[in-house]
Structures are given as structure tokens and as C-alpha cells.
Amino acid sequence: MKFLNTTLAGLLASAALVSAAAAADCEITLRSSDTHPDGYPTVEAVKSMAKEVEEKSGGRLCIQVFPSSQLGEEKDTIEQTQFGVIDMVRASFGSFNDMVPSAQLLSLPYLFKSEEQMHHVMDGPIGEEIAQDFDAHDLVVLAYYDGGSRSFYNSEKPIKSVADLKGMKFRVMQSDVFVDMMSALGANATPMPYGEVYSSIQTGVIDGAENNWPSYDSSGHYEVAKYLTLDEHLMVPELLAVSKVSWDKLSAEDQEIMRTAAKNSVPVMRDLWAQQEKASEEKVEAAGVQVVTDVNKQEFVDAMGPVYEKYVTTPEAKDLVKRIQETE
Structure with missing residues (x-):
């Protein structure tokens, strides 16, 4: 085992040196951050963008x-991307809920009817409008x-109704919308960094969390939280953004190269995502996870x-939510 660890460390070090050497040959090198592991659909999508940009x-x-x-x-x-310390970041809209009002609206529970409808919203005029914010x-x-x-x-029991959530502690992203969502369901929200969730479930600090199939799998959370309830309460888009500080240093030509490559990375990500969802579902079910599908979803809705009364208050917000819900 020691030999394997030493060998792996050597390979990683070599890879880092190769990457650094490659970067040294470029006139401009942008650093892009992702919390997900190597091989994850978002990571691979940005890699495909990077390849096109370089070419x-x-x-x-x-x-x-x-x-x-x-x-x-x-x-x-x-925050580091905003200041230009990091050039690019892939992040969930949920992380912007307390910063960008339109992002907060996109995190409303049960806003989208399906992933396909979400694509139509984000790929169209509404998505362009939100980007400007x-x-x-x-x-x-x-x-x-x-x-x-x-x-x-969660690690405690199957959840089939709102009553089953009462008093349970769930990790959510640091967002008022998500905290209020849990309160409306009778549960206790515990915002914390993603990297702390596994040990917190394992030690009983929290009872569970909420996420998608690939994250539930890649994080290993299924190992300590064996009950998954497919209520599908959120379909929160993610975004790839570049620091304005870094962006303004690029020529118009390079900006256009970046925009085109980023757009072309979207179908790459979505295709990988569909594959990953299926693979992750099969993996966790094989590991003995109890998947609850007979959920009274209307009760949750x-x-x-x-939650909607609290956050959809202005005429602009009501109009945006209405247009999203009416998008086919």
C-alpha cells in the first residue's frame, strides 16, 4: 500500500509539472475552479472548453x-473570482441566492417542471437576461x-411525507431560500461547506442532506446516508463564470473564442450528465441504498x-417566475 501511495504521489506530481510546463507556453493562462472531482461532468465540460480555446x-x-x-x-x-484572484469558477446558482435576486428565484422549490424545460429557459432570452444580473x-x-x-x-429512515421530515437536521447550501424551504417542511436547516457533509452525517451532527444523483454518489454520501427520497424539490442550474477583472484583460477576439467554446461545452456537459446520472443511480442502488419513489409530491409542493410568498414579492419577480413557468 505504501508503494502504491508513493507511486500515485509521483504520478500526480509529474502531472502537475506537465500542466505547469504547458501553461508556461501560453501567453495567457486562466485558472478555473470546481468543487467537484476530476471526471465529473462539469469538470470535463470545462476541460473540453479549455481544449477548444487553446486550439x-x-x-x-x-x-x-x-x-x-x-x-x-x-x-x-x-469571492476570489470576483476579485480576480481566480479567473473562472463553476458554481451552483444556490451559492448566489443571497447576492443576485434572479438567482434566488431560480432556486425556488418546484419552479421547473422538468430538466428539459429548465434547458429551454436557461438557453433562451430569460437566461441571457439573468446573465446580465x-x-x-x-x-x-x-x-x-x-x-x-x-x-x-438521510441516515435515519425512509421519508415519504412532509411529516417524516419533522425535526430532522439537513445540510443545505448557505442560502435563505433553502433554509426557509426546510423550515416550511418542518425540518432544521444546517448550512455548511460541502466538504464537511460526509463526516457530519457519519457523526450525527446532521441527519442528512439534499443533492442530485452524481453528487450523492461522487461525494460518498450514500455510504453514510442510506435512504434517498426522490421528491426532486430543486432543479437548480449551475453556471460557469469568468472574473470581470480577467475578462477585461482579454482582447475582443479572445473573448469571442471563450464565449463560443463555453457555449459548445454545454451539450458536452449535458450528455455526460445523463450518463453519470444513470451510472450513479445504478451504483448506489447496488450498494444497498433504499430509494423511496412513492412520495406524496403535491403535499411537498x-x-x-x-416560501413563494416571501421571495416572490416584487412585480419584476412575479413576472420572471410567471415567464419561467409558462416556458414550454
């Missing part, structure tokens, strides 16, 4: 992708990725009334 720029412009929270947890990397926060949105449908998982 179309003739090797002048390069993107180095740093997965597995190497540059920090999501909240931290967003990030300009004021020194972030230039390049692409929208999928976050899948998020469901509850009805419980969200107070």
Missing part, C-alpha cells in the same frame, strides 16, 4: 482546470450547466406556499 487561439490562451476544491470551497472561490458583481456568465434534480437523503 482556436493557436496556443496563446489556455485554461487550467482545478477540480476537487483545490482552490477552495465554492463560496470562497466565488451578474455583471454588477464582477462576474461574466459564459455558460449554464445542469445541477440535476435535488432530493433528500403545497408546503412551499410561504
